[in-house]
Amino acid sequence: xxxxxxxxxxxxxxxxxxxxxxxxxxxxxxxxxxxxxxxxxxxxxxxxxxxxxxxxxxxxxxxxxxxxxxxxxxxxxxxxxxxxxxxxxxxxxxxxxxxxxxxxxxxxxxxxxxxxxxxxxxxxxxxxxxxxxxxxxxxxxxxxxxxxxxxxxxxxxxxxxxxxxxxxxxxxxxxxxxxxxxxxxxxxxxxxxxxxxxxxxxxxxxxxxxxxxxxxxxxxxxxxxxxxxxxxxxxxxxxxxxxxxxxxxxxxxxxxxxxxxxxxxxxxxxxxxxxxxxxxxxxxxxxxxxxxxxxxxxxxxxxxxxxxxxxxxxxxxxxxxxxxxxxxxxxxxxxxxxx
Amino acid sequence: xxxxxxxxxxxxxxxxxxxxxxxxxxxxxxxxxxxxxxxxxxxxxxxxxxxxxxxxxxxxxxxxxxxxxxxxxxxxxxxxxxxxxxxxxxxxxxxxxxxxxxxxxxxxxxxxxxxxxxxxxxxxxxxxxxxxxxxxxxxxxxxxxxxxxxxxx
Numbered sequence: 001x002x003x004x005x006x007x008x009x010x011x012x013x014x015x016x017x018x019x020x021x022x023x024x025x026x027x028x029x030x031x032x033x034x035x036x037x038x039x040x041x042x043x044x045x046x047x048x049x050x051x052x053x054x055x056x057x058x059x060x061x062x063x064x065x066x067x068x069x070x071x072x073x074x075x076x077x078x079x080x081x082x083x084x085x086x087x088x089x090x091x092x093x094x095x096x097x098x099x100x101x102x103x104x105x106x107x108x109x110x111x112x113x114x115x116x117x118x119x120x121x122x123x124x125x126x127x128x129x130x131x132x133x134x135x136x137x138x139x140x141x142x143x144x145x146x147x148x149x150x151x152x153x154x155x156x157x158x159x160x161x162x163x164x165x166x167x168x169x170x171x172x173x174x175x176x177x178x179x180x181x182x183x184x185x186x187x188x189x190x191x192x193x194x195x196x197x198x199x200x201x202x203x204x205x206x207x208x209x210x211x212x213x214x215x216x217x218x219x220x221x222x223x224x225x226x227x228x229x230x231x232x233x234x235x236x237x238x239x240x241x242x243x244x245x246x247x248x249x250x251x252x253x254x255x256x257x258x259x260x261x262x263x264x265x266x267x268x269x270x271x272x273x274x275x276x277x278x279x280x281x282x283x284x285x286x287x288x289x290x291x292x293x294x295x296x297x298x299x300x301x302x303x304x305x306x307x308x309x310x311x312x313x314x315x316x317x318x319x320x321x322x323x324x325x326x327x328x329x330x331x332x333x334x335x336x337x338x339x
Numbered sequence: 340x341x342x343x344x345x346x347x348x349x350x351x352x353x354x355x356x357x358x359x360x361x362x363x364x365x366x367x368x369x370x371x372x373x374x375x376x377x378x379x380x381x382x383x384x385x386x387x388x389x390x391x392x393x394x395x396x397x398x399x400x401x402x403x404x405x406x407x408x409x410x411x412x413x414x415x416x417x418x419x420x421x422x423x424x425x426x427x428x429x430x431x432x433x434x435x436x437x438x439x440x441x442x443x444x445x446x447x448x449x450x451x452x453x454x455x456x457x458x459x460x461x462x463x464x465x466x467x468x469x470x471x472x473x474x475x476x477x478x479x480x481x482x483x484x485x486x487x488x489x490x491x492x
Contacts, residue, residue, distance in 0.1 A: 049452040144449055151445035152466065153425015153432050155368075158361040196340045198349030199356065205354040211345060217482050218344065242360060250345055326349075 004223025007190045014036035015175040015183035018071070018132075020064025022057050023269075023285070024139065024165030026277075027109035030270045036166075036293040037064045043140055043165060049211040051089060054138035057167035057285070058083070058094035061280040061292065062132055065171045068088040075172075077128035078102045080118045082111035083136045083284055084163075085145060090136050102133065109209075109238050109311030110192070111135040112168065113287040117173045117189040120334070129174045136167035137283030146202070161240050164269060166285035168292030178294035184299040186333040194315065196328040202316070206243025206266075206279055208327035213239060213247050216241065216331040217309055218254065224335075228258045232304045235295065236331070237287035237311035238266035240279035244281035265311075265330035285310040287337060305338040372431030375424070379435045383408055390485035405436055416444040442466040 001009045003093060021036045028039040038060060045060075059083060066073055069086050079098070082105035083090035095102040107114040115133035122128045142163040143150055195215050199208035221228060228234065228251075239247055244264045251258055265287045266280035291309055298304040311318040312331045321327075341348070347355060383404045390400030415421040421441045425432045432438055446465045450458040464471065 051452075130491055148466065149445035149449040151441070153416075153423045153438065153441050153445075155363075155426060155429045157363055195342050197342055197347075197352040198343070199353065204356065204360060207344070207360070211342060211352070215342075215344060242356075246356070246359065253346065254344075310369060329476045 005219055006193075006234075007188055007220060007223035008117070008121065009188055010120055010124040010186055012124045012126075013175055013185040014120045014172050015168050015180055015185050016296065017173045017180065017183055018065045018069035018171045019292035019296040020061040020066075020068065020169045021289045022060045022064065022167055023289050023293070026139065026162070026275065027164060027166055027269055027289070029046045031270055031276060032294050034292065035297060036289060037061075037068075040165075043138075050138055050140040050144070051085060052093070053084065054085070054136055054141050054167075055078055055089040055093040057138065058090055058134055058136045058169070060096055061136070061167040061169040062094070062098060062286075065132065065169045065292075069171055071130065071171060073098065073100065076130050076132055077104065078119070078122055079132040080105055080115040081132070081134040082106050083114065084108065084142050086309065087109070090138070090141075091134070100232045107311075107332065108313030108315050109137070109282055109284050109286065110311040110330050110332050111284045112237070112291065113309055113311035113334050114191075116170060116172065116186065116309075116334050117191060117332055119264060120172070120186040120189065123172050123174050126174075131172045132169055133172060134167060134169035135171050135284035135288040137163050137165070137285035139163045139165045139283075142283060156278050157203045158278055159201070159206065159242050161205060161238065161241075161266060161280055161282035162270065163283040164266075164281045164286040164289060166289035168285065168288030168290075170292060170296070183225055184296065184336050185338065186334060187337050188220070188224055190216055190223060190333040192216040192219075192331040192333070194328045194330050196326055198326045200321070200324070200326045202321055202327070204242065205238075205242040205282060205314045205327065207246060208314050209331065210239055210243040210246040212251070212329035212331040213243075213310050213312050213331065214250050214254075215306075216333050217247075217251065217258070218256065219335045220308065220335075221256065226259060228256050231306045231308045231335075233263060233295070233306075233311070234258050234261050234264070235287075235291075236264045237309075237313070238280065238282035239264050239312055240266045240277050241272065243312075268294065299336060299338060302307040302338060305326055307336045309334045309336060368429050371427060372429045374431070375428035376435060378432030379408070379432065379437055382411075383435075408436050409440040412440035413444045416441045417448060421445075439467060439470065442470075
């Protein structure tokens with residue numbers, strides 16, 4: 001049911017029954033290392049290209065979610081997934097192996113929220129009983145597509161971010177059976193609008209995406225009539241240090257204080273100064289792996305009960321930047337609660 | 340676009356972001372670039388002196404220097420060491436001829452997965468291409484002017 005301007009209320013409250021997560025070696029040495037299902041030592045994941053490795057990340061995350069929940073892959077009706085690579089090849093090739101009816105998504109780093117909103121919508125509407133939402137990114141394949149070759153000896157400015165190598169998948173199911181009632185539920189979603197405030201610096205994505213997160217958060221709170229402090233955690237996808245600062249400061253000016261409940265997946269996954277990741281982590285795999293690996297477990301053990309996940313995406317390409325365009329951004333919010 | 344909810348227009352937002360963004364430490368970066376860039380030049384000078392002391396004329400010795408530095412940088416790039424140096428040195432390892440070598444070898448390694456012709460062949464000059472186009476282009480222009488001046492005098 002639609003409420004307010006653009007928020008969806010899931011009256012049948014689909015549950016997140018299980019999550020799968022996998023990350024690369026850099027994330028392995030980060031502070032959340034112990035929470036992920038699989039941590040890799042090899043950026044190639046046993047494959048011969050980074051693109052194949054990334055595709056395998058998605059497959060692995062999905063299989064983890066299925067194995068942990070003891071669900072047969074045949075019981076999954078639809079899968080919503082996306083990544084950063086041209087034509088979403090990581091997802092496409094992963095689904096070639098998985099053989100689940102597939103919707104390929106592109107929302108840049110907001111893809112994980114987008115996938116969860118759509119999967120929850122399908123389950124809520126009764127079109128499916130079990131859906132999977134997933135997203136992935138890989139540092140090496142993203143660098144090559146958006147920036148420079150890996151062995152090119154250049155410096156990153158302090159506002160630059162580090163693409164997370166990782167993937168996360170959520171198994172979203174119908175909550176009709178009573179025995180499933182204790183799982184975290186998806187209650188609301190606020191799909192965002194594309195906002196662009198003229199930032200052109202590809203090494204400052206946090207500043208480009210902060211206005212999109214700002215807009216989605218305000219809309220979500222207005223539409224649901226909730227206060228920011230209603231949530232235990234308002235977690236943005238990959239705004240990084242600067243983007244998070246801008247978001248908190250601007251919301252404060254607007255009269256909303258999220259400073260006590262806000263965190264950013266990009267800041268959680270790395271120890272930025274020790275790991276030299278500058279402003280923090282980024283990529284579809286950032287919010288996907290942090291949510292699936294860390295936040296979901298906190299929801300299960302009830303140390304978190306009300307979480308608003310806002311994955312943020314920058315929708316530019318090297319072509320649009322080459323033509324002097326600024327960076328349009330989007331943010332999708334999903335409320336996950338123990339109710 | 341005209342997004343006004345933040346109480347700022349695009350221009351004001353850009354200024355706000357610029358003021359808020361942490362800056363690179365330019366003085367520190369320049370000093371490190373100077374030291375490492377200078378060190379690379381010292382190695383070049385050693386090779387040059389070695390050549391001249393062993394019977395090469397100045398022109399041959401400077402060719403030997405360029406070739407040697409290009410080789411060393413290519414080797415370091417393929418050993419995944421040049422990017423590490425570059426992370427610290429910045430312009431210090433980009434500006435010398437070694438940086439040029441690095442910018443050709445690094446895409447060659449990266450695009451190996453797309454094959455020898457359309458991968459390595461087509462992408463090897465992806466980064467260095469503009470330098471070649473405008474370097475050679477401007478040398479032709481300068482040569483033309485030089486030739487005209489000589490012709491007139």
